[in-house]
Every structure is written in structure tokens, then in C-alpha cells.
Amino acid sequence: MRRIFLAAAMCAAVGGVANADPDVRTLANSCAICHGTDGKPPRDGLDRLAGMRASEFIDEMREMQDDPTEGRLMSVIARGYSDAEIRAMAAYFAKLP
Incomplete structure (x- = not known):
């Protein structure tokens, strides 16, 4: 629930990501505060x-999930994020120019 609230707050703060499934857009918008709208x-x-590349995004997210450094944001x-959410975001970002 906390993640959904955070993603919604970030989405409201930076604007929407166009032309994607609403659930994927919400997930992608949670990245926008640092990585920019539409991943730029x-x-x-x-x-x-x-x-x-989707495989690179997935690998990096899994690496960060396993990172023993608890203080790293x-x-x-x-x-x-679940594996399904990570895969959805990976596919979304891979399609963006």
C-alpha cells in the first residue's frame, strides 16, 4: 500500500507517462522523480x-534488490517491486526512444 501511495504521489508531482497501460504508467512514474519523465x-x-534493454533493466533491479547495503535508496x-512489476517496467522502458 505504501508503494502505491508513493507511486501515486510521484505521478502527481511529475505528470503522467503517455501511451501505456495505466498500471505500468504508475510504476514508471515512480521512477520519474530521479530518472526523469519517460525515463530521460x-x-x-x-x-x-x-x-x-529489458534484460538489462531486470538484471539491474534484481541486483539492487539483493544489495546488502540497506541504506542505499x-x-x-x-x-x-515484484518480479512481474519489474518485467512490466522493463518492457515499457525498452519501448521508449
């Missing part, structure tokens, strides 16, 4: 998710 980061140093965020 607003500044250097942050990973571009748009156009990332992305590790905490990654642990909140």
Missing part, C-alpha cells in the same frame, strides 16, 4: 531508463 533524466549522472526502492 533531467541531469547527468542518473541512468537513462528510456531505451534500456535504490536498493530499498527495488525491494518494493
Whole structure:
């Protein structure tokens, strides 16, 4: 429930991601606060998710889920997603230019 609230709050803060299933858009919008709307980061140093190969996205998310560094923000965020949600976001971002 907390993840849904966070994703909805971030979605409201940064605007919607167009042309996707509403559930996938909500998940993708949770990334927008750091990685930019539509996976295009607003500044250097942050990973571009748009156009990332789905397999790479999945591998990186799983790696972060398994990261023993509890204080690392992305590790905490990654642990909140199921395998199905990660696969859906991977497919979504892979289709973006």
C-alpha cells in the first residue's frame, strides 16, 4: 500500500507517462522523480531508463534488490517491486526512444 501511495504521489508531482497501460504508467512514474519523465533524466549522472534493454533493466533491479547495503535508496526502492512489476517496467522502458 505504501508503494502505491508513493507511486501515486510521484505521478502527481511529475505528470503522467503517455501511451501505456495505466498500471505500468504508475510504476514508471515512480521512477520519474530521479530518472526523469519517460525515463530521460533531467541531469547527468542518473541512468537513462528510456531505451534500456529489458534484460538489462531486470538484471539491474534484481541486483539492487539483493544489495546488502540497506541504506542505499535504490536498493530499498527495488525491494518494493515484484518480479512481474519489474518485467512490466522493463518492457515499457525498452519501448521508449
